[in-house]
Amino acid sequence: MSPKSELITGEGGLYEQLQTENILGIHVFSCRDLKPSQSLFNDGLPSLIFMPRKSDTVHLRDKGETVRFNSAWVCCGVIKNTCWKVPEGLEYILVLRFKPSSFYSLFNVSPSVFHSNPICNLEDIVSESWMQVFDKMYEKNTISDRISFLDKALSSAQANDCCPHILSEAIEYIEDKKGNTTVLNVLNQLGKRVNSKWLHRNFVKYIGISPKRYILLQRFIYTYGQYEKGKSEDLFEVALLSGYYDYNHFFKDFKRYIGIAPSQYTWE
Secondary structure (H helix, E strand, O other), rough: OOOOOOOOOEEEEEEEOOOOEEEEEEEEEOOOOOOOEEEEOOOOOOEEEEOOOOOEEEEEEEEOEEEEEEEEEOOOOOOOOOOEEEEOOOOEEEEEEEOOHHHHOOOOOOHHHHOOOOEHHHHOOOOOOHHHHHHHHHHOOOOHHHHHHHHHHHHHHOOOOOOOOHHHHHHHHHHHHHOOHHHHHHHHHHHHHHHHHHOOOOOOOOHOOOHHHHHHHHHHHHHHHHHHHHHOHHHHHHHHHHOOOOOOHHHHHHHHHHHOHHHHOOOO
């Protein structure tokens, strides 16, 4: 989701990130201060997004076309040139981030589903039995009750998290470097245990995108987030410190993910 979103506080203070065998985290993000048209992208990992009410809908503008989504939708892979029209008065969104292999196993979904459509209505890709689970979640009145319900339901579900340990090492290394690395550096870090073909094949199989695309995505998201934290800094300087060789590389990534040039983007 957009790095502009902030965690909101609840009955017991700041909502803590929950982590189970299958889930990387459950987050609640405030939408009160978002622009009416908000850039949308994620970090490449499968995420479920729930709006506050089952009757809620949202409109996304993807490459010039407007698409309507229901209250529950899925983001996965690389999202480019997409913005969502934030409904007036939207209080928050509930976001669940998954370990990729667990997500695909839990919901019996192939990574290839997201190659051409990185954003889907949840009901279009999961079974009716899972939709019944999420319908029950919407019957809960408070955010904390919904989080507890989802945590229990997803923790008790059987998933085959078969992601190779060495692939997890590669992902952790890329995240530690905040995308300021290369595929060659990743291979050097892993040593002689893997080659470039193995790394590419298993990234596509378990993550859904190539290692190079994953690295570039992490670097851009980190750069964008760093500038958002301190807007007094020069954007180009932030890009250079984040690993971009020159402004042209950052310019191309910005247009790829946001859809417009940095100079045309409204920073608030």
